[in-house]
Amino acid sequence: MDPTASEAPALSDNQAESKFEVRVGGELAGFIDYHRRGSQLINLIHTEVGETFQGMGLAGKLARFALDAARREHLEVLPSCEYIRGWIGKHPEYLDLVPEKRRADFGLPAGTHEPGY
Numbered sequence: 001m002d003p004t005a006s007e008a009p010a011l012s013d014n015q016a017e018s019k020f021e022v023r024v025g026g027e028l029a030g031f032i033d034y035h036r037r038g039s040q041l042i043n044l045i046h047t048e049v050g051e052t053f054q055g056m057g058l059a060g061k062l063a064r065f066a067l068d069a070a071r072r073e074h075l076e077v078l079p080s081c082e083y084i085r086g087w088i089g090k091h092p093e094y095l096d097l098v099p100e101k102r103r104a105d106f107g108l109p110a111g112t113h114e115p116g117y
Contacts, residue, residue, distance in 0.1 A: 009058060011065040020066045022058050029053035032066050032081065042070050043078040063087040067094045079106050
């Protein structure tokens, strides 16, 4: 049986392990490792989706979930993960989460964009 057919992806913030997670059919399908720096900054370090679950758009769902969580918590984002940097580049409504003075460090444009509230 295909584990991906039984359930919609379930996204969560596993704060104990500093990971945003996505589960499909109860099985861990992917995650984003992060590091919180105080109460104002989150560094998104690494994104990974299991081989069985690739091609389902889960990495994008995780990216949106993590960035939406950062926005809700009024956190600035350091996109150390290459996937997250690329995703923000394709979704400029999230660019405002990256501190303008740090955008060049991540190859992102310095311009501003209206927040995607």
